Amino acid sequence: MPRVTVHRKAHFNAAHRLYRKDWSDEKNFEVFNKCSNPNYHGHNYELIVSLTGEIDKETGYVYDLGKLKKLIKIEIEEVFDHKNLNLEVPEFKDLNPTAENIVVVIYNKLRKHISLSLDLEVRLYETPRNFVTYSGN
Amino acid sequence: MPRVTVHRKAHFNAAHRLYRKDWSDEKNFEVFNKCSNPNYHGHNYELIVSLTGEIDKETGYVYDLGKLKKLIKIEIEEVFDHKNLNLEVPEFKDLNPTAENIVVVIYNKLRKHISLSLDLEVRLYETPRNFVTYSGN
Amino acid sequence: MPRVTVHRKAHFNAAHRLYRKDWSDEKNFEVFNKCSNPNYHGHNYELIVSLTGEIDKETGYVYDLGKLKKLIKIEIEEVFDHKNLNLEVPEFKDLNPTAENIVVVIYNKLRKHISLSLDLEVRLYETPRNFVTYSGN
Amino acid sequence: MPRVTVHRKAHFNAAHRLYRKDWSDEKNFEVFNKCSNPNYHGHNYELIVSLTGEIDKETGYVYDLGKLKKLIKIEIEEVFDHKNLNLEVPEFKDLNPTAENIVVVIYNKLRKHISLSLDLEVRLYETPRNFVTYSGN
């Protein structure tokens, strides 16, 4: 059967700041500029989750997108939406929440719920002009 | 010469329902939920056709996008637009018109008109949040 | 208090055909062209509901957008989504489901749930290129 | 000379929370739900500033959009971008930063720099689905 990629778009709003605990505020500002504002700033994050695999002959689906919508809701949206990433998402307790680190965290959280017969890619828009993509390599 | 991908966006509106003739209405509803509504529902399908190949030294084109626009119009839009996919597009007489199956049908219809020296990829948006991609693998 | 307009975007997918029962198929085709296809076609309808009124001094809201989201879900999305407008939405039993008539039906369904101290406007996108707006005049 | 409206789009990212100091956390949560998260959340705010007036016969401009871009940058973006609205924008020290209140604050900040011969309208997108408009009435 043909291998097709199915994509599902989702979103969440969150606050964050870029900084390392082991650096001074000056060093953080020097490297991360206004993104290191100690009072936080925030984004409407847009997320695209993509799964590649063979079409199931029975259903004509690679993966039920309704099921994928629910998985993203439970694993990602309910954990990240309207949250402060630095303070409220445990993965970022000691990890700087750059877009790159966030997309890897999201990938890892989804990967364990998706059969290995399916390739997974995650794209995360921090703003319409800045975005990142990760596929587990 | 460099290998470049050229992309052309197109669209069509159509009605469909997801179901298998050999399943009961109950089984169809159980698997496909409201998408199996016997009275049909519909979408504004957005299509992106991508061709990858070497730039022609004479013209600076990989493929004339005006010619690609016409090919998509004749092969896809005139066949799918303002149609009921289940009843009026022969490929779906016995094939469930999921986004996955539709994108493979579109790929196959275009592939026979495009030189094999060009790679072909087709992306189909069923809604802005649900979409699929196929490149013939 | 200042008068501000709050807007909420929603969407639904539906099948429809444009036709009048009291006209022949030929007349319907002559006037409505491919939109009168007896087997139906469909759209991803995008909806923007706008309410204008004074900011509430207590809450800083004109109208709680979470409440508006729920109202649109119950009154519009659950009635129109994944439906055949001609066959399954009673308002169109004898009314041609043009975008113009749909937007007036949506306006009337919402108007009775919104206090008259608030102005109401409804915009409906049938496609990204064709859309309509109604504000009750 | 004809009266034309000129529009300029801008954007800023910010953190905020919805709450009233004089309410308990419970009351704030009851009214503002997850938007009252004490650790803040955030948005990519998109802004459209519109000026209506007669075309200047000399220049063919209603208002130089390059000048408007700079005005928005100085008066709005530099004050709101990558900031915590509750903590760092003085107007919200005692004012709940709902989209409605933010759009009125932006309007008032711009109004004093724009000749009264021009009508002013401000639209603010908190998310692609939730937005507000204010024109000084």
Added chain:
Amino acid sequence: MPRVTVHRKAHFNAAHRLYRKDWSDEKNFEVFNKCSNPNYHGHNYELIVSLTGEIDKETGYVYDLGKLKKLIKIEIEEVFDHKNLNLEVPEFKDLNPTAENIVVVIYNKLRKHISLSLDLEVRLYETPRNFVTYSGN
């Protein structure tokens, strides 16, 4: 019958420069900056044409959007698309092609083909961030 607004989106690509023949190049550059480049620059102009009137009881249309599409094609797209506005569109022989002046020219070209029982508004996007609106006042 209810008064509804119907909108149709169209587009054209064109080159232009902002300048006045009776000003020196220096004065043109001082006022219009890089937009006065003597070698021209260009845009993908997006156009939204809006007509407001009563729904026709027979058809359920305010105005047949297929007919409006054709009118825009003949009156605007065929005249402006892939053209140099300064050199090839007679209205700009002695009129500076600012977005404001272009939208008034488009309005006037369409107005004479639209019944006075319908209100007309034209919106023109020069870029996604700069746009203008005119409704004949």
Added chain:
Amino acid sequence: MPRVTVHRKAHFNAAHRLYRKDWSDEKNFEVFNKCSNPNYHGHNYELIVSLTGEIDKETGYVYDLGKLKKLIKIEIEEVFDHKNLNLEVPEFKDLNPTAENIVVVIYNKLRKHISLSLDLEVRLYETPRNFVTYSGN
């Protein structure tokens, strides 16, 4: 460390015409149609620059997107924006400015400023419906 792709969106407006000096105007028109208009036409070009590499353990960045924004500004926007590509960008003195050739020129201009440990891909939208992608192969 995981390999992630970071993307930055930019844009410029420019005029161009498609033609070859060594062909007659007739031949140019036959091959390039209205795109060969001797008076030029233009576009709002949208650009997406993508870099793939390992996340830096120190910063959590693959590449500082603020730095990438500046690089694109200096190398591409200041050279192409509000310019006539045929007359003012030296690379197109003897090279037909098709989207394919433009994207290769942009790639080559950026490639020399980006470490070879990072993969580079450039996507260029000539219009929302016509676009091209190049990754150096």
